[in-house]
Amino acid sequence: MSGGSVQVIRLAGELDATRREEIARALTLDLGRGGVLVDLSGAEYADSTVIAELVRLRRDADHVGRSVALLTGSPRIARILAYAGLGEAFRIFEDRGTALTALTTGTV
Amino acid sequence: MDRQSWRPLWVTAAVLVLVVPIFIAAGLLVRGYVRGAFAAAEQVRTARIVAFDTLKLQLDEETGIRGYAATRDRTFLEPYRKARAHLPAAQQRLAAILAALSLPRAGGVVADAVATSREWEQKVASPLAGPSPTDPLVIQRDGKRLMDHYRADLTVVDQLLAQREALLDSQAEGAITRISLYVVLAVIVLSLLGIAYGIQQTRLAWRLAAQQREAAALRAAYETERRIAETLQDAFLQRPLPTLPAVSFSATYVPAAEQAKVGGDWYDGVELAPDRVLFAIGDVAGHGLEAAVAMNRARQALISAAVRDPDPARLLTRVNRELLARDARMVTVVCGYADSRTFEFTYASAGHPPPVLIEPGRPPRLLELGGLPLGVLESAAYTTMTVQTVPGAMLVLYTDGAVEHSRDVLAGETMLLDAVARAVDDAAPNVAAAIHRTIFDGRDPGDDVAILTVTFSHEGVGTGGAPRRSSIVATGSRGTNEVTATVVTPFEAPSSRRRPPSPWKIAS
Numbered sequence: 346m347s348g349g350s351v352q353v354i355r356l357a358g359e360l361d362a363t364r365r366e367e368i369a370r371a372l373t374l375d376l377g378r379g380g381v382l383v384d385l386s387g388a389e390y391a392d393s394t395v396i397a398e399l400v401r402l403r404r405d406a407d408h409v410g411r412s413v414a415l416l417t418g419s420p421r422i423a424r425i426l427a428y429a430g431l432g433e434a435f436r437i438f439e440d441r442g443t444a445l446t447a448l449t450t451g452t453v
Numbered sequence: 454m455d456r457q458s459w460r461p462l463w464v465t466a467a468v469l470v471l472v473v474p475i476f477i478a479a480g481l482l483v484r485g486y487v488r489g490a491f492a493a494a495e496q497v498r499t500a501r502i503v504a505f506d507t508l509k510l511q512l513d514e515e516t517g518i519r520g521y522a523a524t525r526d527r528t529f530l531e532p533y534r535k536a537r538a539h540l541p542a543a544q545q546r547l548a549a550i551l552a553a554l555s556l557p558r559a560g561g562v563v564a565d566a567v568a569t570s571r572e573w574e575q576k577v578a579s580p581l582a583g584p585s586p587t588d589p590l591v592i593q594r595d596g597k598r599l600m601d602h603y604r605a606d607l608t609v610v611d612q613l614l615a616q617r618e619a620l621l622d623s624q625a626e627g628a629i630t631r632i633s634l635y636v637v638l639a640v641i642v643l644s645l646l647g648i649a650y651g652i653q654q655t656r657l658a659w660r661l662a663a664q665q666r667e668a669a670a671l672r673a674a675y676e677t678e679r680r681i682a683e684t685l686q687d688a689f690l691q692r693p694l695p696t697l698p699a700v701s702f703s704a705t706y707v708p709a710a711e712q713a714k715v716g717g718d719w720y721d722g723v724e725l726a727p728d729r730v731l732f733a734i735g736d737v738a739g740h741g742l743e744a745a746v747a748m749n750r751a752r753q754a755l756i757s758a759a760v761r762d763p764d765p766a767r768l769l770t771r772v773n774r775e776l777l778a779r780d781a782r783m784v785t786v787v788c789g790y791a792d793s794r795t796f797e798f799t800y801a802s803a804g805h806p807p808p809v810l811i812e813p814g815r816p817p818r819l820l821e822l823g824g825l826p827l828g829v830l831e832s833a834a835y836t837t838m839t840v841q842t843v844p845g846a847m848l849v850l851y852t853d854g855a856v857e858h859s860r861d862v863l864a865g866e867t868m869l870l871d872a873v874a875r876a877v878d879d880a881a882p883n884v885a886a887a888i889h890r891t892i893f894d895g896r897d898p899g900d901d902v903a904i905l906t907v908t909f910s911h912e913g914v915g916t917g918g919a920p921r922r923s924s925i926v927a928t929g930s931r932g933t934n935e936v937t938a939t940v941v942t943p944f945e946a947p948s949s950r951r952r953p954p955s956p957w958k959i960a961s
Contacts, residue, residue: 401829426865428804
């Protein structure tokens, strides 16, 4: 995995179906080649909309050889991600620095 | 009747108001023209008769004079005198008519004829009628010349009158033709306006009818969707759970109060053998008919696969691929088997909140989670979990509405576990309904909530019902339930790793 700058996507607040389009727009790859960090540390809730969009982002990233990691803040968001089985599909970090280092060095 | 529907009547009345005067005016015009033309023609004919009289009277005079000159018989002077008495009046009348007809050239010719007549009177008639004419032959030669002149004049007058008559005829004809043409044109224009108006009205009516049809179709489609949704909901609600001696079910489904929509939540309990049941609970993302249909599809796929495959992880893998091949609606599921011979729950989870297990005398606890939801990734891997339990153990399955109502799943899980413990303590007749009641206590969950419980009876089943893992049951060693997991990936045979491999095949 090549290094380079990490694309950070920050999603905050209540993330539910009412914000579907906004979430889908935010979870879009830029033109970079580095890793992608989806920062959910500011999220208070995430429903299946977010799960579906995260999986799609991951699939898109796979196509161009980029890795995606998730950053969680609150345990409840981590729990929702665990419900969705995302622990199997993403590396989930609780510390931003660690996440960025892992993505930059390509150890995700 | 609204204003719009009276419009054709108003337009028809307006067209009539226009058309009737046009026809009346045209009729009057035609009558006037014809009358005028007839009057003029009559005048011309009169003029021709008078001209003929003028000629005849002159010829009568001439004949009388010539007879007298030849015979000196005075009786010949009688017709001369008679004609003489009428000729000037006839000549004047002819001149007057010609003036009235505005035929100056004919008038000039008549004046010439009158002058000729006078000259004849002086030079021919008077000398010959006298007692002794000096040179009768010379006089008579002059008389013939003058008469020829007079006759020629009146012939010209008659020709001019005939020309005028023809002209009047053609003018009248032309005028009538023109008027007829105008009338025809007016009628054509009005007809075209009428046709255009009719077409416009018809198109309006058609458009209106089309809109009404469309609205009716939409209403019908909406009605149909609502009916189908209700039917599906009814079918869902009414699906009976099996009643078995060794395993009992309880279930509840409460749709979201605020939208009367079918949710994507469902549960199933199916008896596969006397000691083996299939249980499943699932949630299709979204609401409405599409979600209901997707739900039904996932549900049927799961049940028909479960009949063939006893391994829950393989089941989910199969259904995942089946769903992805058709549409990519996301579905979360927990499904598995309860074996009343061994008191084992075997299950697999796809993106669904964790099952709760409660055993007699122990607090309820959350079981292991699973893999990704169905319908999002072809290569998703699932894990079969086996939980060894004891008689009287109960598995509680639920949809996310049961724990996410406050949007804090951790708090939700605590509430759920408390509610499960209380329902069991209270020995509620419908445990699932009791759990729902305890959690929500009359509040609106804000989402569909389905809860399914699967409980082993205290007796187990049959005589040979000694559980395989007899050590656990025999010792009754609570808190040491053995949980084993089998991983199934689409490309691997079952193995006994506890952690499933990443479903992602990423080239790093």
